[in-house]
Amino acid sequence: MTARASVILASAMLVAALAACSRPPGAVPAQPRDLQVGRFGVRMLVPDDVRVVALGARCELHTGDGPVVIEDLGPFLAEAYRVELEAARALWRDGQGPDALAALADLSPAAIPAGDHVEHREFLAAWNGLLAALAERPPGSPEAAFTDVSRRLDQLPEPTTDELVERATAALFSDDERREIASRGAMEVAGLPAVSVDSWYRLSHDNASRVIVLPLRGRVLVFHGSFPGLRTTDSLVVGGVVAAIEHVEYQGARP
Amino acid sequence: MPLGSAVVPLILTAMLASCAPSKSGAPMLGAPETFDWSGVELEFAPPHSGWRREGQLSGGLRGVRFIREHGTGEVIEVAESIAAADRDRGRLLDDVIRDIETLDDRALRRAIDQARWRTDSPLTDAEASAAPRVNAALDEAVAALARDDRSGVRWAVERARNECDLPELTLEEAVALARVRAEQFRIARYEESASRTLTSAGEPAHLVDFTLAVDGRVLRCRQLVVVHGRRIFVMSLQGREEDLPLFDAVTASLRFPDSAPAVTP
Numbered sequence: 001m002t003a004r005a006s007v008i009l010a011s012a013m014l015v016a017a018l019a020a021c022s023r024p025p026g027a028v029p030a031q032p033r034d035l036q037v038g039r040f041g042v043r044m045l046v047p048d049d050v051r052v053v054a055l056g057a058r059c060e061l062h063t064g065d066g067p068v069v070i071e072d073l074g075p076f077l078a079e080a081y082r083v084e085l086e087a088a089r090a091l092w093r094d095g096q097g098p099d100a101l102a103a104l105a106d107l108s109p110a111a112i113p114a115g116d117h118v119e120h121r122e123f124l125a126a127w128n129g130l131l132a133a134l135a136e137r138p139p140g141s142p143e144a145a146f147t148d149v150s151r152r153l154d155q156l157p158e159p160t161t162d163e164l165v166e167r168a169t170a171a172l173f174s175d176d177e178r179r180e181i182a183s184r185g186a187m188e189v190a191g192l193p194a195v196s197v198d199s200w201y202r203l204s205h206d207n208a209s210r211v212i213v214l215p216l217r218g219r220v221l222v223f224h225g226s227f228p229g230l231r232t233t234d235s236l237v238v239g240g241v242v243a244a245i246e247h248v249e250y251q252g253a254r255p
Numbered sequence: 256m257p258l259g260s261a262v263v264p265l266i267l268t269a270m271l272a273s274c275a276p277s278k279s280g281a282p283m284l285g286a287p288e289t290f291d292w293s294g295v296e297l298e299f300a301p302p303h304s305g306w307r308r309e310g311q312l313s314g315g316l317r318g319v320r321f322i323r324e325h326g327t328g329e330v331i332e333v334a335e336s337i338a339a340a341d342r343d344r345g346r347l348l349d350d351v352i353r354d355i356e357t358l359d360d361r362a363l364r365r366a367i368d369q370a371r372w373r374t375d376s377p378l379t380d381a382e383a384s385a386a387p388r389v390n391a392a393l394d395e396a397v398a399a400l401a402r403d404d405r406s407g408v409r410w411a412v413e414r415a416r417n418e419c420d421l422p423e424l425t426l427e428e429a430v431a432l433a434r435v436r437a438e439q440f441r442i443a444r445y446e447e448s449a450s451r452t453l454t455s456a457g458e459p460a461h462l463v464d465f466t467l468a469v470d471g472r473v474l475r476c477r478q479l480v481v482v483h484g485r486r487i488f489v490m491s492l493q494g495r496e497e498d499l500p501l502f503d504a505v506t507a508s509l510r511f512p513d514s515a516p517a518v519t520p
Contacts (some may be wrong), residue, residue, distance in 0.1 A: 116356045117363075117405070178310070180291070203310030204319045205288055 030244060035059050038072025040221050043247040061241055068225040068241045073171055075107060076164055078153040080218030085153070087253035089146045092134065097142075101134040103253075111167065113159050123152045161215070165195045168213045168220045178202055179209070189214050189223075190245045212242055217250040282501035287508060290333075292317050293340040295486050297456075299333060300508035302501060306331070315433075316489060328474075329494035331502055336433050336487035342382060343485045344372050344389060345419040348412060355409050360400060367396050367412070379428060381421045389415045421485065426452060426459040429482040433489050435463055443469035455481045456509040467493065477502060483511050 030045035038057035046052060051062040057072040075081050084107060091100040109127045114120035126148045133142035159167070165184065173179045180202040187196045194214040201207045211224040223242055283303035289296050301308070306321040311334050318334025347370040351363070358366060371390050377383035392415035399407030437445040449464040460481040467474040477499065478491040490509070492502035 114357075117359050120357075120359055201310055202290075203292060203312065203317065204308045205290070206308055 032246065035070070037070050037221065038074070039219060039251055039253070040072055040216070041247075041249045041251050042070060042221075042245060044241070045244040045246065063241075066225060068223065070241075071222050071224070073168055073220040073222055075218055076111075076167060076215070076220050077158070077218035078112070078156045081107070081109065081112065082150065082153050083218070083253050085146065085150060088134075092142060092146075097134055097136075101131060104131060104134070111171070113157060113163065113167075115157050119155070123149075123156065126152050161195065164215050164220070165197060165213050168215075168222060169197050169199070169211055172211060172222065172224060173199070182208075187212065187242075189242050190248045192216065192248060210239070214248065216248065219250065221248065282504045284504055284508060287510075289512060290319065292335050293337075294343070294346040295335075295340075295483065296512045297333075297335075297483075297488060298508075298510045298512055299505055301333075301505065302331065314439075318489075323494070323498075326494075327472075329498055330492070331494070331498075331505060332489070332491045333505070334489050336429075336489065338376075338432060339378065339424065339429070339485060339487040342373065342378060343419075344370055345416060348416040348419060351412050352409065352416060355405055355412065360403075363408070364397065364400060367393055367400070367408075370412075370415070378424065378432060379421070385418050385421055389418045392418065423484050424482050424487065426461060426480075426482050429480055429487045430461045433480045433487050434461065435465065435476075435478045435491070440467060443467040443474075455479060455506060456483075456511055457514055458483050458511070475499065479506050481509065483514075 030047040032043060033046045033052070035042045035044065035052065035054065037054075037059045042059075046061070049064075053060040053062065057074070059070045061068045061070070075084055084103065088100040088103045091097075091103065104127075110124060112120075112123065114123055126145070130142060130145035130149050133145040169181065178201050179199045182198045182200050182205070184195055184197040187194050189212060192214060194212055197211045197213060199209050199211070209224065211222055214221045214223075225241075284300035285303045287298050287300045289298045301319075302321050305324050307324050308319055308321050311318045311320040311332055315337050316332070316334035317337050317340070318332060320334075321331040323329035347366075351366045351370055354366065355363065371393055372382075372386040374383075374386045374390070377386060392411050396408045396411035396415070399405075399411055435445075437447075439445075445465060445467060447463060447465040449462075451462055453460050453462055458481050460479055462480075463478045465476050465478075467476055474493050475496045475498070476491065476493050478489065481488045481490070488509075490502075490506050492498055494502075
């Protein structure tokens with residue numbers, strides 16, 4: 001083999017190796033697609049061989065490596081609760097009391113952070129008072145109860161991003177005490193600030209999982225996937241899905 | 256030498272390098288990892304490759320097990336004694352004290368109940384004496400919570416916390432609890448060849464060499480029990496003679512990050 005042929009062969013091997021690392025085998029062209037995930041609109045490039053299963057607040061992307069889930073975890077901050085509260089108030093004023101009650105009953109205000117246990121207890125009492133008023137137990141106008149909850153929302157402390165991420169991951173892993181956080185770091189999703197959280201099984205440091213937490217307007221959108229047997233999520237499909245996202249927007253409470 | 260002739264072997268060498276043993280012939284270990292199974296961190300370097308891992312939660316131990324891939328049952332375990340860890344209530348009570356003002360009544364009651372000390376089969380006389388006092392203080396905390404008196408809860412939980420500061424376990428106490436024994440094996444024949452005390456990761460430790468004969472096959476085994484404060488850590492090998500250097504390298508990499516670094520003259 002001549003020196004020139006050797007150089008060409010070596011270069012070809014290098015290019016082939018790099019190509020194999022940078023693009024999954026059999027990748028097919030991706031098409032932009034608009035997904036509705038809870039209160040969020042997500043525009044992303046979805047390859048034709050990825051199956052999308054929309055389940056309301058949860059959207060599953062079935063890839064060859066396992067499903068990646070995009071999920072609206074719901075309101076986490078007072079700002080998002082206020083939006084839901086005002087939407088429910090509008091429904092009630094429009095004569096749709098049962099719908100207003102149903103909309104608020106779906107929320108979990110017990111997890112909302114308060115300054116201390118007394119403030120937390122009083123907030124929950126006001127919230128439950130509003131639900132009782134909407135259910136007409138006792139009969140009466142819920143208007144004052146709406147105003148009371150709204151006022152208390154204004155007084156709740158604003159958690160830090162770390163606290164928010166901690167609550168979001170706790171909500172995801174609430175049924176899996178075996179899991180612990182391995183690392184986390186700041187990143188961007190479609191130009192929006194987000195936090196990437198890698199976790200694994202506490203005992204063995206395997207079964208890696210990556211969660212990307214995107215707080216937006218007091219709600220939390222997460223992207224997550226689990227990979228049994230693996231100890232690292234580097235370069236795995238969650239990152240690929242997030243990289244394919246072109247735009248995320250909060251679309252407000254439904255009328 | 257032409258450039259191309261040099262590049263091809265270079266690529267192949269680089270690809271093979273990750274699979275080869277180290278130049279010195281020493282066993283290859285992975286990067287050190289820090290594990291926290293119940294509030295105390297330990298760090299060690301696991302086998303580099305060729306060993307899959309899984310969680311271990313059996314035999315009174317909680318930890319990780321490395322199993323040789325395509326092997327015949329060779330296992331390296333690094334684990335913590337559950338009995339010793341569950342009797343260390345200080346960490347739980349520290350969490351309760353930190354969260355007294357923020358937890359709601361039900362969550363605080365649950366946290367207090369979870370911090371109660373088991374009173375059956377105490378490991379030491381000091382624990383047998385302290386456990387009832389801790390639980391009595393926690394009873395007072397529950398009573399204060401029922402009166403909606405968070406100051407009273409704090410006072411009682413802090414008193415319980417002060418009772419938890421017991422002397423460290425001795426190596427003798429740890430060995431009595433965690434050392435391998437012939438009666439643990441019903442089918443395999445246990446034969447001990449050596450045992451000695453030593454220091455591991457700056458802590459007192461006890462090592463046992465033994466074999467297990469089962470179905471005409473003899474397994475080479477080694478167990479290391481290490482005491483760290485009121486915790487007991489157990490590292491063990493069940494495998495072949497040639498696995499001993501790897502096991503010894505794993506044990507030599509053991510470190511407790513919460514310990515002060517060793518002072519060298």
